[in-house]
Amino acid sequence: MILGIIGTIIFGAVIGILARLVLPGKQHISVLMTVVLGVLGALVGYWIWGAPKDDGSIDWLRWITSVIAAALFVVIYERITARRSVTH
Structure with missing residues (x-):
């Protein structure tokens, strides 16, 4: 069970990094996100x-x-957080 969770986190980190690499420009999100x-x-x-x-x-x-x-998800997250920073 614990190894499955750790594996999912590692796999998610790799997928997240690859997702950011395929997107043009710089994404302003944290490592955790x-x-x-x-x-x-x-x-x-x-x-x-x-x-x-x-x-x-x-x-x-x-x-x-x-x-x-x-x-x-990265694009959606950035659009949501960009709207919040503009309205505040």
């Missing part, structure tokens, strides 16, 4: 493509879907 949005993206990827394969191969569709979902 990068990991959180990456974990959310990873969960979306797993949800869309189902349970992980047990054949030892890399599931590229799940990775790509996770990165795209995390990138969308």
